[in-house]
Amino acid sequence: MAKDLTTSAIERQNIxxxxxxxxxxxxxxxxxxxxxxxxxxxxxxxxxxxxxVDERTIERLLISNEDELKHNGYFLCKGNSLKEFKLRFAGxxxxxxxxxxxxxxxxxxxxxx
Numbered sequence: 001m002a003k004d005l006t007t008s009a010i011e012r013q014n015i016x017x018x019x020x021x022x023x024x025x026x027x028x029x030x031x032x033x034x035x036x037x038x039x040x041x042x043x044x045x046x047x048x049x050x051x052x053v054d055e056r057t058i059e060r061l062l063i064s065n066e067d068e069l070k071h072n073g074y075f076l077c078k079g080n081s082l083k084e085f086k087l088r089f090a091g092x093x094x095x096x097x098x099x100x101x102x103x104x105x106x107x108x109x110x111x112x113x
Contacts, residue, residue: 041104073106
């Protein structure tokens with residue numbers, strides 16, 4: 001029986017824990033990533049742009065799948081870390097000056113470290 005990644009959190013987790021698969025997935029998808037604090041990340045805006053959807057769609061998915069996404073590397077960047085992020089990537093991202101937290105999606109793989 002085929003494994004269904006759309007319905008099985010366990011099967012999705014198996015892919016995310018696969019140090020061989022993740023670099024190949026990144027290469028095949030031609031995903032733009034920002035290297036920050038030892039992680040490869042994307043902003044919500046970048047994810048929405050990649051999939052060609054509105055950021056509100058990503059917001060809804062975050063709300064309905066919050067636990068799984070946080071478990072797999074979604075996090076809020078705040079404080080000094082956010083300040084550093086904005087300084088480093090000011091030309092690559094569109095983040096309002098007064099933003100106090102920024103959600104980032106981690107494209108993490110142990111083989112990058």
